[in-house]
Amino acid sequence: MRQAARSYSVQLAIIGSGMAGFAASVFALDRGIKTAQVGNTGAVAYTTGYLDLLGGDQHSLLTDPWRALVELRQHEPRHPLARIGEQEIRTALARFTHAVSEMGIAYTSPGETNLMALSPAGTLKPTCSVPRTMLPGIEAMTQGAPTLIVDFDGLKGFSAAELVANLRDSWPELRAARIAFPDLPPGQVYPEVMARALEVSTNRDRVAELIRPLIGNAGAVGVPAVLGMHNPDRVQQALQQLLGVPLFEIPTIPPAVPGIRLREMFEQCFPERGLTLVPQQKVTRIDLTDAKLRLSLRDSYGEVEILAQAAVLATGRFLSGGLFAGRNGIRETLLDIPVTQPAARSEWYRERYFDRRGHPLNRAGIEVDDHFRPLDAAGRRLDPRLFAAGILLAHQDWTRQRCGAGVAIASAYQAVKGAVEVIGQGSAATRG
Ligand SMILES: Cc1cc2nc3c(=O)[nH]c(=O)nc-3n(C[C@H](O)[C@H](O)[C@H](O)COP(=O)(O)OP(=O)(O)OC[C@H]3O[C@@H](n4cnc5c(N)ncnc54)[C@H](O)[C@@H]3O)c2cc1C
Incomplete structure (x- = not known):
C-alpha cells in the first residue's frame, strides 16, 4: 500500500540552503514567520567564509563598496544590488552578521570600507565582513608586523611558503614554517579532520608545543582555517593563549571549513528556533495552482509535501543545480522559469579567460520584478506568492564583481519582505 505523504503546513517555504536560503531563514525567523527550508549541500561549502558586498569592477578592486553601489545603480541598473536601497542592504548585512555571531560564529560588523583579506594564495581580496578568527591577520598585514605563517605536512592547496x-x-x-599535525598519518591531511581534532584540548596543547619554538620575533601567527568546526572563536582563544601571541586563520581552497561551519551551525540552530528543516534533499516539484503553494520532495522515509502561503526560490546556479546548461541553452531546473542568457552557445564565453569584461554566461539568470518575484517570458510575474533570491538572479557576475554574499543576503532580505506582505494579506483574508 502506498504511504501518504508527510505534510507540513507553513507560512513560508525556502527552497535552497546556500547563503541566500540561510539568510532568508534568518530574516523569516526574525519576523516570527512559520518557515520550512529544504536544500542539500551547495556552494556554501566552497566559500572562504568572507562575506563580499561589492569588491570589483572591470578595472580594479574596490575599497568603498557603498560608493561603488551608487555607481552600479547608474551603470548596471538591472544588477540585483542596484535594485535594493542602500539602507536595506545595510540592514540586511548588519542583521545577518549579528545573527550569525549570536548563533556561534563571530563575524565583524560591515563597515564603511572593504577589508583587504588574505586569499589562500597570498593575494588580497576586498570583502565586507570576515569571521573574527581571520581579523588579526588583516590587522597584522596592515601594520606589516613580524608574522609567522604555519602550514601542515600533507595539506594540499595551502602553502605557507607560497603565501x-x-x-x-x-x-x-x-x-x-611547516609542522606535522599530531597523530595524522603521513600523506594527505584534510582541513575538516584537523578542525574537528582541534576541538579537543589535548590536540591544541600538542599543536601549540610544535608552533611555540618557531615563533621567534613574530608578533602574530597565521594558520589555515582549521580552528575548530563548532566553536572556532573558543578554539582560537584557547590556542592563542597557549602561544602567547595573536593567532589567525586564512581560508583554504574549497571545500573549506568556514563554509562547512556555517552550514552545520545553521542546521543545528534553525530547528532549535522553530524552523522546519529538511536537510540534504531537493524539492522536485512546485504546484502553483492551489490556494497554497505545494512543494513535493522525497526523503529516506518517503514522500514529503510542504504547503506554504509563499515561497522563496534560492537554488543557486550550475554548481548547486538551480540552473542547467545544456546544448540548446540554459534552463532553470524547478519551474522552467525563463533564463536571460546569450542568444547562442557560442557567445557564452569570450575568447580570453581573463577578459576584464567577464563572460556573458556568468550573467545569465532569471528575471524578477521590483519585489523579487520571478517573471515569465512575457515579463509578467509568475505567481504573486513566489519570490527569488541569490545568485540565481540575472545581471550579476558574482565572481568578477566579488558580490556573492552581498547579492545573496540583500536579495533574501527583499524576498522575505515581499513574502511577509503576501502572508499578512493571507492571514487577514483568513481572519476576515
Ligand atoms: C569556490 C567558491 C568560493 C567562494 N567564495 C566566496 C567569498 O569569498 N565571498 C562571497 O561572498 N562569496 C563567495 N562564494 C560565493 C557564494 O558561495 C555564493 O555567492 C553564495 O553561496 C550564493 O548563494 P546562493 O544561496 O544564491 O546559492 P548557492 O550557495 O549555490 O545555494 C543554492 C542552494 O540551493 C540548493 N538547491 C538547488 N536546487 C534545489 C532544489 N530543487 N530544491 C532544494 N534545494 C535546491 C542547493 O543544494 C544549494 O544548497 C564562493 C563560491 C565558490 C563556489
Missing part, C-alpha cells in the same frame, strides 16, 4: 613568497614585497616581515 609568504606572494606577499613578501608588501610584507617583508613574514615567515613560513
Whole structure:
C-alpha cells in the first residue's frame, strides 16, 4: 500500500540552503514567520567564509563598496544590488552578521570600507565582513608586523611558503614554517579532520608545543582555517593563549571549513528556533495552482509535501543545480522559469579567460520584478506568492564583481519582505 505523504503546513517555504536560503531563514525567523527550508549541500561549502558586498569592477578592486553601489545603480541598473536601497542592504548585512555571531560564529560588523583579506594564495581580496578568527591577520598585514605563517605536512592547496613568497614585497616581515599535525598519518591531511581534532584540548596543547619554538620575533601567527568546526572563536582563544601571541586563520581552497561551519551551525540552530528543516534533499516539484503553494520532495522515509502561503526560490546556479546548461541553452531546473542568457552557445564565453569584461554566461539568470518575484517570458510575474533570491538572479557576475554574499543576503532580505506582505494579506483574508 502506498504511504501518504508527510505534510507540513507553513507560512513560508525556502527552497535552497546556500547563503541566500540561510539568510532568508534568518530574516523569516526574525519576523516570527512559520518557515520550512529544504536544500542539500551547495556552494556554501566552497566559500572562504568572507562575506563580499561589492569588491570589483572591470578595472580594479574596490575599497568603498557603498560608493561603488551608487555607481552600479547608474551603470548596471538591472544588477540585483542596484535594485535594493542602500539602507536595506545595510540592514540586511548588519542583521545577518549579528545573527550569525549570536548563533556561534563571530563575524565583524560591515563597515564603511572593504577589508583587504588574505586569499589562500597570498593575494588580497576586498570583502565586507570576515569571521573574527581571520581579523588579526588583516590587522597584522596592515601594520606589516613580524608574522609567522604555519602550514601542515600533507595539506594540499595551502602553502605557507607560497603565501609568504606572494606577499613578501608588501610584507617583508613574514615567515613560513611547516609542522606535522599530531597523530595524522603521513600523506594527505584534510582541513575538516584537523578542525574537528582541534576541538579537543589535548590536540591544541600538542599543536601549540610544535608552533611555540618557531615563533621567534613574530608578533602574530597565521594558520589555515582549521580552528575548530563548532566553536572556532573558543578554539582560537584557547590556542592563542597557549602561544602567547595573536593567532589567525586564512581560508583554504574549497571545500573549506568556514563554509562547512556555517552550514552545520545553521542546521543545528534553525530547528532549535522553530524552523522546519529538511536537510540534504531537493524539492522536485512546485504546484502553483492551489490556494497554497505545494512543494513535493522525497526523503529516506518517503514522500514529503510542504504547503506554504509563499515561497522563496534560492537554488543557486550550475554548481548547486538551480540552473542547467545544456546544448540548446540554459534552463532553470524547478519551474522552467525563463533564463536571460546569450542568444547562442557560442557567445557564452569570450575568447580570453581573463577578459576584464567577464563572460556573458556568468550573467545569465532569471528575471524578477521590483519585489523579487520571478517573471515569465512575457515579463509578467509568475505567481504573486513566489519570490527569488541569490545568485540565481540575472545581471550579476558574482565572481568578477566579488558580490556573492552581498547579492545573496540583500536579495533574501527583499524576498522575505515581499513574502511577509503576501502572508499578512493571507492571514487577514483568513481572519476576515
Ligand atoms: C569556490 C567558491 C568560493 C567562494 N567564495 C566566496 C567569498 O569569498 N565571498 C562571497 O561572498 N562569496 C563567495 N562564494 C560565493 C557564494 O558561495 C555564493 O555567492 C553564495 O553561496 C550564493 O548563494 P546562493 O544561496 O544564491 O546559492 P548557492 O550557495 O549555490 O545555494 C543554492 C542552494 O540551493 C540548493 N538547491 C538547488 N536546487 C534545489 C532544489 N530543487 N530544491 C532544494 N534545494 C535546491 C542547493 O543544494 C544549494 O544548497 C564562493 C563560491 C565558490 C563556489
